[in-house]
Amino acid sequence: MNSRSGIVIGALVFAAAVCLPLLSRSLPAIAGPYPLAVARDIFVYLALAVSWDMLFRSGQVSFGIAGFFGLGIYGAALSSLRFGFPAWLSILAAGAFAALVAALFGLVILRLRAIYFSITTLALAEIFRIIFHNGGDFTGGAEGLIMPSLISNSDSALYWVALSAVAAAVLASSWFERSKIRFALTAIRNNELQAKSSGIGIFKYLMIAFVVSSFIQGVAGGVQLQIYGAASPDDSFDTNFTLLPLAMALLGGVHSTAGPAIGAVILGIVSETLKLKIPYGHLVVYGIIIVVVILFMPNGLYGLWRGRTARRADAGRGGERRHHGGPQEPGPGTVGAEEARRG
């Protein structure tokens, strides 16, 4: 997909999504209250999946999505309950809070690499949870906080709120894809030493990616608060908010905006269906998807499709620039392109 058709498709999908609630009277099966409720859950996960991928493009795996998401939920709840922020401002405050915390911790933890970075982010998420759990009256302790009033009770208004968070995430992600940030992050991922010697400010770009992705996760948390109306340490920092976006991004195809978005929509619908049928353990699907995707299609669904269209384009040109490795031929932006750790 070249960049212009990408923009066109993205704009069309977005316009359709905006119009969807307007059809709720005529098409209750796809635009009634229940589908809209499912859709806004998917939007929250979509924003998380895209934001996780934005940092992953630099080769850093964050297991702390739930941490910054939870900070967002609490940031929004506390700013409106304790400081009287209006709802829309509390969502921005949630993002700002998560971004600020990310910037502070980032000063230190962005110097870590690979497993050490991942485990640290996982540990940070737990630390956040314990702090809010033990925060006494200010944070509501183990019971958490309940919001007396929300931005709106109408399904379509909440839907639009969630949709705007998605729009912010997608715009930020495509800004990453279309600006020089993309080259910096790809260079860092492929070979950090080489990137450094080419004059790329490694720390600066990692910090941008970390802060922006945490901001989006915080905003998603702020939206989540408006949807569910409560913040509690166990629900807000639930590991599922790390697990699901990660599986979504991997299934859809990492290192792109479209991949995680496609993955979020597919898995969101699948999990909603499974949740009704299998109350316990429907998440096993996510575990299996992660394993299968990592082993057999590291570029995800979007990567498969991209590989196929690339081959077709080559065939059209008389096959002079045919790829040799099939759909998994690693381009500059794929997992497989990274050099193997052991030689």
Next chain:
Amino acid sequence: MQMKRKTIVPTTSSTRALVAGSAGLVVAIAIFLWKPTVLVYGLQRAGLYAAIAIPMALVLGIVHIVNLSHGEFMMVAAYLTYFAAKLLGLDPLVAMVPVSIVMSVFGFAVYRLTIRRALRAPELNQLILTFGLGIALSQSINLLFTSQSWNLSLDYVTSSATVGNYSFGTYDFVFVVAAIVFAGGLRLFLTRTRMGKAALAVGQNPRGAAIVGIDVDRAYAFVFSLSVGLIGLMGALFLTKQAIFPTVGGPYTMKSFCLVAMAGVGNITGVLWGSLALGLAEVAMTNVRALRDWSSIVFFVIIIATILVRAIRERKA
């Protein structure tokens, strides 16, 4: 910060060990004067942590994989033991042997089907792969047996002893014994047996080992199955004392990783010392009223601190 291949036989420098040892002794005496039971319970908890972490250290030291599904393997073993106890009437301490064998076969299957395919993949892929394996394991158990927590009530686990004015539970020393047996046994295995020596060589340099005729893949498979077998033993022991539920293993994956990271890749003695520090710190915190709620944070703070200290030290080196 790349993980360096190091020998799995401990190589701590003697002076550092002396300083750390004397500092540890001072702390131990202080705790003993303050509350002797803290020392006992801290030691018992340290045994549990160490015995669970040692198999992970083994896999990391030789196969060079961080197994993020480590705790979940233990959870599966605990469930197997539970059913062996309920359906066949076996005592968990008897059932641990067949469970361990079943688990090592399972570990072998997991190695052949998944881990082996990712050995040449980037480290990140391995990380996400084992993370996904862990989720698949815990959620399969959740699917089969729901999230309800189960436990066995065994009368021998409540045995206690009284020394002077203090009485304390003695059963948990079984974890300390397990940790020491694991550490000692692995050391003997790696230095005295043919397979162990081969595994050690593979851990130090897989290519070199292959050149001198060692079957690297077989060594990896063996070590991974051995590790899962050991964690199978621990699953049975764990069940004797604690309630089990599908996500019970997760925190132990984290704790094991923390200890392994603290000790440095392949350093099993270091895992023992790290567990001691972590166990004592946690138990000491729970014994101070003002700090009780915060005792669960200790471990996470320690893990971040160790990782940062390691990062700084490696940068200097």
